[in-house]
Amino acid sequence: MVSLCFIVDQKRRIRSHRPVASLCSRCGGGARVADMQTETRCCFIPFYFKYWKAIICTFCGVILKSYGGNK
Numbered sequence: 562m563v564s565l566c567f568i569v570d571q572k573r574r575i576r577s578h579r580p581v582a583s584l585c586s587r588c589g590g591g592a593r594v595a596d597m598q599t600e601t602r603c604c605f606i607p608f609y610f611k612y613w614k615a616i617i618c619t620f621c622g623v624i625l626k627s628y629g630g631n632k
């Protein structure tokens with residue numbers, strides 16, 4: 562199948578994070594402000610990177626708040 566080479570997907574990564582004085586609204590764990598990276602890949606080759614910030618919970622992984630427009 563040649564069409565296999567038109568797969569576009571996105572991967573989200575946490576580049577770095579540090580504690581913030583806030584609690585997760587879902588599990589009550591400690592929230593962190595994180596530098597996020599979204600890479601868009603075509604055929605598993607990254608061709609677009611986007612950097613943004615978010616408040617995340619490191620315990621359950623939920624994104625409590627995001628900055629920089631994660632579309």
Ligand SMILES: [Zn+2]
Nearest residue numbers: 585588618621
């Ligand atoms: Zn949580």
